[in-house]
Amino acid sequence: MKSKTQKIVILLILGLVFPLILNYNFRLNNDFKHKVDKPRTSATYDYIIIDALATTNTTNYGNWSWARAQPWCTTGDGTKEYPYIIENVTIIYPPAIDCLTIRNSRKYFIVRNCTFKDIPVASFAGIKLNNVTNANIIDNHAYNNSVGIYLDDCYYNNISGNTVSNNSLGIYLYYCYNNTVSGNTANYNDDGIYLEESDDNTISGNTANENSQNGIYSYFCGYNNITGNTANDNSDSGISFENDCNYNIISENYVNTNNYNGIYFYQCNYNTISNNLVNGSGEMGITLHWYSSNNTIVDNIANYNEQIGIELYDYCENNTVSNNVVSFNRLSGIGIYDYSNYNILTKNLLFNNTSGVYIDNGDNNSIYANFFSKNFEHAFDDGIDNKWNNTVIGNYWDNHTAPDISPQDGIVDTSYIYISGPAGSIDYLPIAEDGVPIITVNSPIEGGRFGNAAPTFSLTVTDIYLVSMWYTLDDGQHNYTFTGLFGTIGQSAWDAMSDGTITITFYVLDIAGNIGTADITIGKNIPEEFDPTIIIVIVVISIVGGVAVLAGLYIFMKKRA
Numbered sequence: 416m417k418s419k420t421q422k423i424v425i426l427l428i429l430g431l432v433f434p435l436i437l438n439y440n441f442r443l444n445n446d447f448k449h450k451v452d453k454p455r456t457s458a459t460y461d462y463i464i465i466d467a468l469a470t471t472n473t474t475n476y477g478n479w480s481w482a483r484a485q486p487w488c489t490t491g492d493g494t495k496e497y498p499y500i501i502e503n504v505t506i507i508y509p510p511a512i513d514c515l516t517i518r519n520s521r522k523y524f525i526v527r528n529c530t531f532k533d534i535p536v537a538s539f540a541g542i543k544l545n546n547v548t549n550a551n552i553i554d555n556h557a558y559n560n561s562v563g564i565y566l567d568d569c570y571y572n573n574i575s576g577n578t579v580s581n582n583s584l585g586i587y588l589y590y591c592y593n594n595t596v597s598g599n600t601a602n603y604n605d606d607g608i609y610l611e612e613s614d615d616n617t618i619s620g621n622t623a624n625e626n627s628q629n630g631i632y633s634y635f636c637g638y639n640n641i642t643g644n645t646a647n648d649n650s651d652s653g654i655s656f657e658n659d660c661n662y663n664i665i666s667e668n669y670v671n672t673n674n675y676n677g678i679y680f681y682q683c684n685y686n687t688i689s690n691n692l693v694n695g696s697g698e699m700g701i702t703l704h705w706y707s708s709n710n711t712i713v714d715n716i717a718n719y720n721e722q723i724g725i726e727l728y729d730y731c732e733n734n735t736v737s738n739n740v741v742s743f744n745r746l747s748g749i750g751i752y753d754y755s756n757y758n759i760l761t762k763n764l765l766f767n768n769t770s771g772v773y774i775d776n777g778d779n780n781s782i783y784a785n786f787f788s789k790n791f792e793h794a795f796d797d798g799i800d801n802k803w804n805n806t807v808i809g810n811y812w813d814n815h816t817a818p819d820i821s822p823q824d825g826i827v828d829t830s831y832i833y834i835s836g837p838a839g840s841i842d843y844l845p846i847a848e849d850g851v852p853i854i855t856v857n858s859p860i861e862g863g864r865f866g867n868a869a870p871t872f873s874l875t876v877t878d879i880y881l882v883s884m885w886y887t888l889d890d891g892q893h894n895y896t897f898t899g900l901f902g903t904i905g906q907s908a909w910d911a912m913s914d915g916t917i918t919i920t921f922y923v924l925d926i927a928g929n930i931g932t933a934d935i936t937i938g939k940n941i942p943e944e945f946d947p948t949i950i951i952v953i954v955v956i957s958i959v960g961g962v963a964v965l966a967g968l969y970i971f972m973k974k975r976a
Contacts, residue, residue: 458486458487458505459505459506459507460475460504460505460506461506461510462475462510462513462516463504463515463516464476464477464512464513464515465477465478465482465516465517465520466478466516466519467479467520467521468519469481479493479499479522482501487504489502491524493522493524494522494523495523498523498524498525498549499525500525500527501526502525502526502527502528502529503529504529504530505531506530506531507530507531507533508533509539511539513533513539513540513541513543513565514531514532514533514540514541514542514557514560515531515543516543516544516545517542517543517545518546519546519547520547520548520550521548521549522549523549523551524549524550524551525551526550526552526553527551527552527554527555528555529556530555531556531557532559533559533561539561540557540560540561540564541558541560541565541582542555542565543562543567544566544569545569546569548571549571549572551572551573551575552575553575553577554575554576554577556577556578556579557577558581559581559582560582560583561584562582562584562585562587563582563601563604564585564586565584565587566594567590567591569588569591570593570594572591573594573595573597574586574594574597574599575595575598575599576598576599577599578600579599579601579604580601580602580603580604581603582604584605585599585602585626586599586608586609588609588610588616589612589613590611590612590613591613591616592614592615592616593616594613595616595619596608596616596617596619597617597618597620598619600621600622601622601626601630602622602623602626603625603626603627604627605628606626606628606630607621607623607626607629607630607646607649608630608631608632609629609631609633609634610631610632610633611633611634611635612634612635613639614637614638614639615639616636616639617639617640618639618642619640620643621644621645623645623646623649624647624649625648626650627649627650629646630644630646630647630654631644631655632652632655632656632657633655633660633663634656634658634660635658635659635660636663637659637661637663638662638663639663639664640663640664641654641663641664642664642665643668644668644669645669645670646670647669647673648671648672648673649674650673650674651673651674651676652673652675652677652678652679653670653671653673653677654668654677654679655676655679655680655681656680656683657680657682658682659682659683659684660680660683661683661684661686662684663686663687664687664689665687665691667691668692669691670691670692670693670696671692671693671695672694673695673697674696674697675696675697675698675699676696676697676698676699676700676701676702677691677696677699677700677701677720678691678693678700679704680707680710681704681705682707683707683710684707685709685710686710686711687710687713688712688713689711689713690896691715691716693715693720693724694717694719694720695718695719696720697721698721699722699723699724700715700723700724700725700726700744701715701717701724701726702726702728703726703727703728703731703734704731705728705730705731706729707727707734708730708731708733708734709732709733709734710734710735711735712739713736713737713738713739714738714896715739716740717739717740717741717748718740718741718743718744719742719743719744720745721744722744722746723744723746723747723748723750724739724741724742724744724747724749724768725749726750726751726752727752727777728752728753728755729755730754730755731755731758732756733757734755734759735759735761736749736758736759737761737763738761738762738763738882741763741765741768742765742766742768743767743768744768746768746773747768747769747772747773747795748763748765748768748771748772749763749765749771750774751772751773751775751777751780752774752777753775753777754776754777754778755780756779757778758781759780760772760780760782761783761784761785762784762786762882763786764788764928765787765788765790766787766788766789766928767788767790768791769790769791769792770791770794770795771785771787771790771792771793771794772787772794773794774794774795774796774797775797775798778798778799778801779798779800779801779802780802781801782802782803783803783804783805783808783809783810784808784809784846785810786927787810787811787813792835793814793833794834795834795835795836796835796836796838796840797837797838798838799838801838801840803831803842804843804844807844808826809831809842810831810845810846811845811928812831812842812845814833815829815831815833816845816847817847818847819847825846826844826845827846827847829845830843831845849925850878851925851929851930852876852930853877854876854923854931855876855933856872856874856935857874858870858871858872858873859871859919860935861935861936862937863937864937864939864941865937865938865939866939867909867910867940868909869903869905869906869909869910870903870909871901871902871903872886872901872902872903872904873900874900874933875900876900876923876931878929881924882924882925883923883924884896884898884922884923884924885897885921886920886921886922887919887920887922888904888911888912888918888919890920893908893911895908904919913939914939914940915938915939915941916936916937916939916941917936917939918936919935919937920933921934
């Protein structure tokens with residue numbers, strides 16, 4: 416009898432508890448865990464050469480099978496999931512040879528937390544990769560070498576988080592493609608990062624300061640993405656391109672107080688230079704020289720440069736210079752010189768420069784929808800047939816903003832005739848002052864609730880002469896530009912915000928320098944108010960389910976008794 420009673424009690428407990436468990440969701444984390452070997456302890460060596468094609472081995476030279484057996488390499492099979500790892504190695508003053516050489520390899524491997532110091536003569540490098548793919552060179556220190564990290568004929572490698580200093584060349588890519596060089600510090604070299612005949616590489620998030628020549632230098636290179644780098648206080652240029660460096664993207668770099676130029680191009684075509692901050696250069700902020708054509712210079716800030724904010728010099732044609740902020744430059748905001756023809760300057764903000772736009776021997780250029788304010792001299796033209804308006808709009812001149820009466824169309828009723836220089840240029844359609852832009856936020860609606868996916872937005876703006884638009888989610892700590900009145904908040908910006916109430920502020924800048932704003936407050940991952948009846952329903956379902964299970968089991972056991 417006691418045994419039967421105990422069974423009934425156990426069944427009762429199971430019957431009541433089991434349905435409740437069904438009301439919860441459990442997730443199992445089945446993420447694959449890579450096998451990790453214990454890191455090797457630090458050790459110092461003369462030099463190491465790994466040649467994947469080697470057939471004989473010596474004390475310092477051999478193939479990957481030989482390397483895997485050495486005390487400085489963890490065991491692995493060279494796959495992506497289980498790469499070879501070389502770490503905590505120090506190599507200093509090798510006998511007239513590179514510190515660490517790896518060549519002819521297609522294996523996956525990592526070199527990390529190592530130190531390489533050479534005698535800076537000949538072509539000796541701290542790390543040299545030749546004909547290598549799938550390398551990860553991470554968090555190493557290479558100093559006092561001819562080259563800190565040297566890649567020759569290498570593809571699909573990652574060079575990140577390294578410190579290379581006091582070398583002739585900090586990081587050098589020669590004839591390399593599809594590599595990523597990111598997050599490195601390349602200070603106090605002759606050139607911080609140097610690319611030669613190398614295409615389709617990404618150079619991002621690096622710091623290249625106080626080098627005796629250039630921060631980042633490219634020679635005969637194309638289709639590279641140079642983005643998010645800092646190149647300050649270099650003795651020549653912050654970022655420099657020479658000789659057929661074409662189709663590169665140079666964006667979101669901080670390039671300040673370099674001795675000569677901030678961003679420099681010599682005989683380079685079809686490049687995009689955008690969203691860079693280029694201030695305080697000893698000569699030019701952004702400059703195109705000697706047959707540099709069909710480039711786009713857009714959305715940059717070029718202030719406080721000793722000579723010119725943005726310059727086109729010596730046969731630079733068919734370039735577009737637009738949406739830039741150019742101010743406080745000692746000679747001119749934008750300068751066009753020596754047969755630089757057929758360029759377009761539009762929607763630039765030019766203020767507090769000695770001369771806003773200065774043209775010396777440049778012909779058939781188009782200058783329209785720009786904003787001129789508080790320059791000592793707004794414009795000078797010593798060219799032939801330069802156009803200071805297109806068919807519908809000219810420029811905004813802060814000393815000529817009215818009247819706009821007949822017709823009232825946003826254009827001053829009289830032409831602007833105060834452009835200096837022998838060309839006798841006239842802006843026939845100067846822009847009138849039309850007040851602060853008015854923004855209406857159509858969506859998202861006030862108080863709207865959103866999950867992890869970034870919300871879309873729709874705006875209406877009254878001003879037709881807009882220069883730029885942007886928004887912020889954190890009261891101006893981070894700003895994000897956009898181009899159309901319909902779009903989506905950037906997913907990465909949305910992800911960076913904590914759950915809760917978020918205020919989005921939209922900004923619009925018009926050609927006259929007026930900024931309109933509009934706020935909308937929404938919620939991210941804010942749950943609806945809790946309904947207590949849900950608990951009652953869960954409890955009732957659980958009890959009913961428990962009773963049903965109990966009854967079924969009781970009948971079953973009774974039949975067996």
